[in-house]
Amino acid sequence: MSLFIVNILDGFVTGLLLFMLCSGLTLIFSMMGVLNFAHASFYMLGAYFAYQISMFTGFWVGLIVAPIIVGVMGALIERYGLRRVHQYGHVPELIFTFGLALLIEEFVQFFWGRQQVPYNPPAALDFTAFAIAGNTFPAYKVFMIFMAIGLFLVLLYILTKTRIGMTIQAALSYPETVQNLGHNVPMVFMGVFGVGTAMAGLAGVIAGPVMGTFPGMAFTLGAIVFVCIVVGGLGSLWGALVASLLIGWIQTFAASYNLRMEDLLIWLGFEKPMLIWESPWQDLWTLTLPQVGPILPYLLMVIVLVLRPQGLFGKRET
Amino acid sequence: MKSLKKFALGMAVAGLSATAVAAENVKIAFIDPLSGAFAATGTNGLHQFRFAADELVNENGGVLDGQMFEMVAFDNKTSPKESLTQLQVAIDQGIRYVVQGNGSGVAHALTDAINKHNRRNPDDQLLFLNYSAVDPALTNEECNFWHFRFDAHADIKMDVLTDTIAENEDIEKVYIIGQDYSFGKAVASAAVRMLAEKRPDIEIVGNELHPIGSVQDFTPYARKIVSSGADAMITGNWGSDMLGIGKAAIENGFSGPVYTYYGAADGITAAFGETGVGSLKLVAEGGNNPPSKPEAQEYIRAFKDKYPDGNISQARITNVIQMLAMAIDEAGTATDVVKVAEALEGMEFTDSLWSDNPLVMRADDHQLIQEVHILGHVPVEAPFDFDNSGYGMQYENSVVAAGEDLPMSCEMDRP
Numbered sequence: 001m002s003l004f005i006v007n008i009l010d011g012f013v014t015g016l017l018l019f020m021l022c023s024g025l026t027l028i029f030s031m032m033g034v035l036n037f038a039h040a041s042f043y044m045l046g047a048y049f050a051y052q053i054s055m056f057t058g059f060w061v062g063l064i065v066a067p068i069i070v071g072v073m074g075a076l077i078e079r080y081g082l083r084r085v086h087q088y089g090h091v092p093e094l095i096f097t098f099g100l101a102l103l104i105e106e107f108v109q110f111f112w113g114r115q116q117v118p119y120n121p122p123a124a125l126d127f128t129a130f131a132i133a134g135n136t137f138p139a140y141k142v143f144m145i146f147m148a149i150g151l152f153l154v155l156l157y158i159l160t161k162t163r164i165g166m167t168i169q170a171a172l173s174y175p176e177t178v179q180n181l182g183h184n185v186p187m188v189f190m191g192v193f194g195v196g197t198a199m200a201g202l203a204g205v206i207a208g209p210v211m212g213t214f215p216g217m218a219f220t221l222g223a224i225v226f227v228c229i230v231v232g233g234l235g236s237l238w239g240a241l242v243a244s245l246l247i248g249w250i251q252t253f254a255a256s257y258n259l260r261m262e263d264l265l266i267w268l269g270f271e272k273p274m275l276i277w278e279s280p281w282q283d284l285w286t287l288t289l290p291q292v293g294p295i296l297p298y299l300l301m302v303i304v305l306v307l308r309p310q311g312l313f314g315k316r317e318t
Numbered sequence: 319m320k321s322l323k324k325f326a327l328g329m330a331v332a333g334l335s336a337t338a339v340a341a342e343n344v345k346i347a348f349i350d351p352l353s354g355a356f357a358a359t360g361t362n363g364l365h366q367f368r369f370a371a372d373e374l375v376n377e378n379g380g381v382l383d384g385q386m387f388e389m390v391a392f393d394n395k396t397s398p399k400e401s402l403t404q405l406q407v408a409i410d411q412g413i414r415y416v417v418q419g420n421g422s423g424v425a426h427a428l429t430d431a432i433n434k435h436n437r438r439n440p441d442d443q444l445l446f447l448n449y450s451a452v453d454p455a456l457t458n459e460e461c462n463f464w465h466f467r468f469d470a471h472a473d474i475k476m477d478v479l480t481d482t483i484a485e486n487e488d489i490e491k492v493y494i495i496g497q498d499y500s501f502g503k504a505v506a507s508a509a510v511r512m513l514a515e516k517r518p519d520i521e522i523v524g525n526e527l528h529p530i531g532s533v534q535d536f537t538p539y540a541r542k543i544v545s546s547g548a549d550a551m552i553t554g555n556w557g558s559d560m561l562g563i564g565k566a567a568i569e570n571g572f573s574g575p576v577y578t579y580y581g582a583a584d585g586i587t588a589a590f591g592e593t594g595v596g597s598l599k600l601v602a603e604g605g606n607n608p609p610s611k612p613e614a615q616e617y618i619r620a621f622k623d624k625y626p627d628g629n630i631s632q633a634r635i636t637n638v639i640q641m642l643a644m645a646i647d648e649a650g651t652a653t654d655v656v657k658v659a660e661a662l663e664g665m666e667f668t669d670s671l672w673s674d675n676p677l678v679m680r681a682d683d684h685q686l687i688q689e690v691h692i693l694g695h696v697p698v699e700a701p702f703d704f705d706n707s708g709y710g711m712q713y714e715n716s717v718v719a720a721g722e723d724l725p726m727s728c729e730m731d732r733p
Binding site: 113115256 | 355357358498526527528529531532533534535537538539541542544545558561562565569570571584585586588589591593627705707
């Protein structure tokens with residue numbers, strides 16, 4: 001039972017972290033109409049910038065400055081890159097973001113090398129917050145939870161309660177109408193892209209010390225982020241939150257419990273072959289839940305797409 | 319990446335034209351990743367080879383009557399297929415010595431190709447000096463006369479590791495975790511088998527494989543390890559998977575020793591930092607940080623002057639270079655590799671920078687029998703630390719002539 005509670009908490013942290021990426025991406029997705037393949041690369045840039053800054057000034061300055069740098073970079077890329085490509089249609093945009101992702105990975109390897117960099121939690125948070133039956137919970141993870149929840153509340157408030165938020169939401173759905181009403185829609189898009197990438201950067205800053213800061217970090221997270229926004233529904237903040245938490249818990253619990261295919265097959269009435277190592281089905285019989293864990297989010301995506309193509313909270317079909 | 323390959327080829331071509339002038343250089347092909355995910359490890363290995371060849375052979379007048387060692391780099395991108403292409407290029411250049419280490423898959427492809435080539439071309443034979451690929455099969459079922467291994471293979475390391483665990487009465491429960499592929503499985507089965515022999519009372523509380531290179535967060539695995547009540551854990555993980563599982567376990571409350579095959583250098587020592595002290599252990603051959611011999615300390619200082627970001631992380635590389643030089647001198651030829659191989663067979667090497675005990679190249683299977691250590695992660699003064707991090711590895715337990723009495727299944731055909 002205590003392990004169950006610890007897993008709930010761990011999955012919560014993973015889910016919230018995913019949410020920080022998905023929330024920005026889902027807004028950008030509904031705005032551009034295509035996937036931004038480079039989104040997770042901004043997450044990586046955030047971690048590396050924060051690492052570099054923390055070498056000189058400590059963790060806390062990096063926490064604030066790194067996301068701002070990433071956000072400004074994102075805004076400039078939208079203004080001088082994506083916007084020009086946009087007029088040629090969706091496919092060039094897609095290719096542009098794909099190329100950008102590769103470019104950022106090479107950029108990171110060029111400056112910081114291919115090895116993991118020693119980016120660590122700040123000393124002030126380097127202690128055990130509490131322990132449940134021997135399983136310690138680092139204070140840094142508590143900090144991550146508060147950061148992510150804070151970000152969610154701020155975003156929710158801006159998007160639903162302020163004039164800027166309403167303009168953004170309107171511009172996402174009916175850009176021409178909003179343009180005709182006198183709003184600067186390209187400016188709104190640039191702002192959304194900048195803030196979205198800044199949030200990805202912030203996610204990188206706080207995830208880097210826990211998940212490791214290395215050139216492959218964007219790749220390992222990139223695909224999952226897309227699953228998140230498809231499952232949650234495009235453009236929906238609540239959808240992004242629910243889908244992120246769901247995937248966080250799925251991944252954590254799948255890795256935590258060694259359920260065996262063998263037990264399931266026997267329960268279903270199959271007979272285990274005597275010489276399992278010579279049976280053609282040995283791979284199936286020896287499968288465990290942690291081994292299939294990584295594909296479960298994709299399975300979830302397929303099921304959601306079949307049953308509810310607009311996603312759990314989505315309002316329109318794409 | 320492409321340019322790196324071109325660079326390597328360019329170097330090779332430059333080497334070719336140089337031979338026209340000084341026809342004496344003994345060329346050694348270095349076939350390992352210089353681009354792609356493992357480029358950092360490969361490049362650091364190449365630097366260690368170049369430095370060893372210059373410092374330990376060429377500075378002392380070379381081999382025979384003044385022939386110099388020359389490393390020729392080939393980028394194989396850690397791919398067996400690409401390695402064979404590069405091997406062919408090396409053969410076409412008349413190179414007779416091949417060194418490789420990163421990846422047993424590559425080593426299998428190379429040893430097989432070299433064996434066939436040597437049978438078909440008796441006038442143009444090569445030797446394969448394997449400095450890091452640790453699949454036991456390479457010196458057992460798959461052994462051949464042309465292959466020599468300078469690292470201790472995976473079963474030898476596991477033998478030393480399980481000896482250490484067996485001596486520690488506090489360890490009653492062990493958790494084994496590894497990457498889900500052939501090497502991870504080999505480590506796990508060797509651990510289970512040897513622990514059962516040496517300490518039948520030890521309970522294996524977990525034995526699992528995780529997807530290789532795709533786990534973002536190792537926390538759930540760490541929770542299982544902590545909850546299992548394990549006193550020690552064993553992992554054959556490398557790269558970011560090594561760092562991920564080790565750090566997650568320690569940060570989430572695991573306090574016992576974490577026995578690893580690859581838990582040092584290449585950024586891992588730096589990333590563990592203070593966290594790894596008292597927990598992180600490594601089983602390896604090679605030197606202490608700092609090494610006991612003054613000339614070894616001097617060697618590391620000189621290396622760090624030349625490559626400030628490098629590590630002497632594969633101590634065996636100097637053994638490869640020195641033993642090859644000795645064998646060539648003893649054989650009196652650098653071109654007749656059968657004679658060189660015969661000189662290497664059974665060679666007792668006493669001048670290793672890192673070891674006070676002699677190293678023996680066992681004639682039966684061409685496996686170097688040497689001292690293997692369990693090392694612990696501790697603060698170490700520069701320049702003897704890894705990754706310039708202020709941390710390094712120090713001996714905790716040593717086994718002389720490790721693995722000497724392990725069963726061996728090599729049946730070698732000799733020319």
